[in-house]
Amino acid sequence: MDKREQDVLDQIRQKTADVKMPESLEPENIQRMLEEKQSGDAFRQSQKRRWGVKQTGILAAACLVIVVGIAVWNGAEPGRESVSTRNTKGDSEHGIGDQSGISSSKTIARAESYEQVYDYYEAYQKQLEEEQMAYDMNAAELSRESAASSSDGGESAGSASTKNAGEEFMIENTVDAPAATAEAGDMAASDYSQTNVRQEGVDEADIAKTDGRYLYVLEDNGREIAIVDTRDQDMKKVASVEVGEQEYIHEFYVVPDRKKMAVVCGQQGSGSMEVDPLYSRGGIGNSGVTEAVTYDIQDPENPKEEGRVTQSGEYNSSRMADGYLYLFSQVYLWGDVVLGEPRTYVPLINGEPVSEKNIFLPQVNRANMYEVITTVDLEKPDKMKDSKAVFSKGGQAYVSNRNIYFYETEWGNFSGCVTTVRKIAYKDGKLEAKAQGQFDGYLNDSFSIDEYEGNLRVVTTEDDTNSVYVLDEELETIGSIENLAEDERIYSARFMGDTGYFVTFRETDPLFSVDLSDPKNPKIVGELKIPGFSDYLHFYGNNRLLGIGMNVDEKTMTTDGVKITMFDISDKTDVKEEDTYVLKNVYSTDVSYDYKAALVDWEKNLIGFAGYTQGGQRYFLFEYDDEKGFVCNLEEDINGNGMRNSRGIYIEETLYVIQGNIIEAYSLKDYQKVDDLIL
Numbered sequence: 001m002d003k004r005e006q007d008v009l010d011q012i013r014q015k016t017a018d019v020k021m022p023e024s025l026e027p028e029n030i031q032r033m034l035e036e037k038q039s040g041d042a043f044r045q046s047q048k049r050r051w052g053v054k055q056t057g058i059l060a061a062a063c064l065v066i067v068v069g070i071a072v073w074n075g076a077e078p079g080r081e082s083v084s085t086r087n088t089k090g091d092s093e094h095g096i097g098d099q100s101g102i103s104s105s106k107t108i109a110r111a112e113s114y115e116q117v118y119d120y121y122e123a124y125q126k127q128l129e130e131e132q133m134a135y136d137m138n139a140a141e142l143s144r145e146s147a148a149s150s151s152d153g154g155e156s157a158g159s160a161s162t163k164n165a166g167e168e169f170m171i172e173n174t175v176d177a178p179a180a181t182a183e184a185g186d187m188a189a190s191d192y193s194q195t196n197v198r199q200e201g202v203d204e205a206d207i208a209k210t211d212g213r214y215l216y217v218l219e220d221n222g223r224e225i226a227i228v229d230t231r232d233q234d235m236k237k238v239a240s241v242e243v244g245e246q247e248y249i250h251e252f253y254v255v256p257d258r259k260k261m262a263v264v265c266g267q268q269g270s271g272s273m274e275v276d277p278l279y280s281r282g283g284i285g286n287s288g289v290t291e292a293v294t295y296d297i298q299d300p301e302n303p304k305e306e307g308r309v310t311q312s313g314e315y316n317s318s319r320m321a322d323g324y325l326y327l328f329s330q331v332y333l334w335g336d337v338v339l340g341e342p343r344t345y346v347p348l349i350n351g352e353p354v355s356e357k358n359i360f361l362p363q364v365n366r367a368n369m370y371e372v373i374t375t376v377d378l379e380k381p382d383k384m385k386d387s388k389a390v391f392s393k394g395g396q397a398y399v400s401n402r403n404i405y406f407y408e409t410e411w412g413n414f415s416g417c418v419t420t421v422r423k424i425a426y427k428d429g430k431l432e433a434k435a436q437g438q439f440d441g442y443l444n445d446s447f448s449i450d451e452y453e454g455n456l457r458v459v460t461t462e463d464d465t466n467s468v469y470v471l472d473e474e475l476e477t478i479g480s481i482e483n484l485a486e487d488e489r490i491y492s493a494r495f496m497g498d499t500g501y502f503v504t505f506r507e508t509d510p511l512f513s514v515d516l517s518d519p520k521n522p523k524i525v526g527e528l529k530i531p532g533f534s535d536y537l538h539f540y541g542n543n544r545l546l547g548i549g550m551n552v553d554e555k556t557m558t559t560d561g562v563k564i565t566m567f568d569i570s571d572k573t574d575v576k577e578e579d580t581y582v583l584k585n586v587y588s589t590d591v592s593y594d595y596k597a598a599l600v601d602w603e604k605n606l607i608g609f610a611g612y613t614q615g616g617q618r619y620f621l622f623e624y625d626d627e628k629g630f631v632c633n634l635e636e637d638i639n640g641n642g643m644r645n646s647r648g649i650y651i652e653e654t655l656y657v658i659q660g661n662i663i664e665a666y667s668l669k670d671y672q673k674v675d676d677l678i679l
Contacts, residue, residue, distance in 0.1 A: 202399055250315045307383070465484060560584065587614075588611070
């Protein structure tokens with residue numbers, strides 16, 4: 001079970017403990033509420049056609065408790081104050097104390113001892129035990145009521161309502177759950193493409209890379225990176241990098257100017273410190289180990305290992321800046337956690353526990369996991385430059401050009417939710433705690449959070465409304481716009497300089513533009529409504545904004561194809577739709593949840609991505625013409641198979657479409673196929 005699945009279970013348990021069912025959630029009232037929402041939310045049913053493994057896992061986890069818990073999911077819990085930025089009464093600074101408050105301190109606290117860390121975990125376990133007891137009692141009561149109702153005549157209105165409400169929960173909470181995935185900067189003008197990244201100037205790992213001549217491709221077996229020479233459009237596999245039989249490769253970096261390749265690997269342990277040698281390298285609990293292995297690729301056909309480092313936890317993400325690798329992994333505490341034995345509950349770096357001073361305490365008084373952040377100097381890849389462990393209950397990270405923002409959502413009751421955020425500066429491989437703060441609502445994804453000139457801008461959703469907040473360097477809120485787009489939610493967002501753009505959706509697709517030039521007084525200055533929605537936005541030059549999403553039939557409110565839109569943003573007070581292209585019978589695209597799957601280069605005038613059709617997967621390549629609008633130059637079946645998303649990479653005038661172990665090459669002059677290779 002991953003962090004997001006655990007979050008859903010925790011949220012449900014928190015909402016179902018010791019709750020008396022309010023009148024508004026009696027079965028007949030739930031049924032009426034669902035009927036009112038059904039017409040507006042019908043389009044979400046179409047999105048169930050393609051769910052990933054993670055979404056399915058979340059649904060399975062949620063279903064374990066939703067049948068007996070849905071009736072109280074939205075209920076206010078008597079006797080417990082909701083979590084809110086407006087309610088920090090009695091909150092403790094950093095110790096075990098208030099059971100609902102968020103710390104008001106602006107300073108990130110460091111652990112004073114391993115025992116203090118243990119206390120946070122114990123508080124979390126105690127809370128879970130209390131909630132489980134209350135949950136079991138509540139479930140038993142609901143079960144008795146259900147049995148009594150059934151005996152009076154088959155499936156009651158209450159059970160029918162519960163079933164429908166459960167389905168609504170699954171759609172809302174799998175689609176709406178904040179995701180871990182991303183401002184993808186415009187790719188630099190060069191003779192080869194680079195990975196589409198969240199923040200311009202901060203590189204990200206991927207499953208396929210190029211240095212301008214060689215392609216580096218993670219093969220289907222997950223244990224080998226193929227190195228392919230593309231000279232003269234004649235592809236040949238000339239070398240490979242392999243890991244051990246018990247390891248697997250997540251993704252990797254290629255750094256052409258330093259002639260380095262950094263490979264991020266993982267290994268899952270058996271859970272036993274006594275019998276599993278993995279734990280001498282960094283495993284605790286059952287969270288496995290993340291490893292960074294650096295290779296010298298001055299001669300790509302003869303790569304040489306230079307060093308490796310390990311840290312506890314499952315790989316989460318990573319970044320590369322100025323020759324330093326910043327590696328993120330997640331450690332869950334469960335199993336044999338023993339007071340006095342830090343190795344059972346403190347992350348290990350190269351086999352040694354993180355020191356107390358490098359453990360950052362949470363903003364609430366309970367925690368059960370860590371976000372482990374380590375840095376590696378590519379010139380000294382056998383040692384960690386720095387390391388920190390962010391103690392938490394589970395969150396995500398946004399990395400700007402100067403800071404790492406770790407944010408996590410505290411779910412309340414009727415009052416909505418609050419997102420806490422901790423700011424950690426990074427430079428030359430060193431990590432430094434800076435500040436912590438909070439804001440109302442949750443983030444759709446990391447495109448909804450952005451740093452600019454020292455301020456942090458966020459676009460959030462809370463209950464049925466949305467907000468914009470601006471926080472200063474100390475993470476104090478200095479500007480806000482609240483109660484935006486009632487009964488809708490954020491689908492995508494993008495920031496450029498002192499302007500922000502975000503899309504909400506329920507029946508139409510409003511694209512809002514926000515003037516952030518005065519951080520203390522942000523203003524909505526434009527709004528454009530069109531059918532459908534864009535769930536990925538990408539700047540296309542200085543005056544255009546590309547949207548990729550789904551078209552929605554206005555009569556049936558169902559999706560009927562992938563839609564790409566070009567917006568004219570030359571006047572942010574009057575945003576216009578320049579052109580829209582709908583790919584009929586293409587029911588989804590990887591870009592919606594994996595921005596690295598997009599090939600977007602406005603200077604080379606390329607827009608590429610894979611789409612899913614009834615007949616399989618196809619790769620589409622567009623250009624944008626000032627007069628004609630979108631022009632589809634290539635639409636080809638993707639012949640490869642594999643568990644990973646496809647990638648499009650260009651080198652000079654050749655496009656390489658990579659899927660699994662098959663690479664297909666197309667000329668960018670006439671768009672004809674010129675070569676293919678099976679790895």
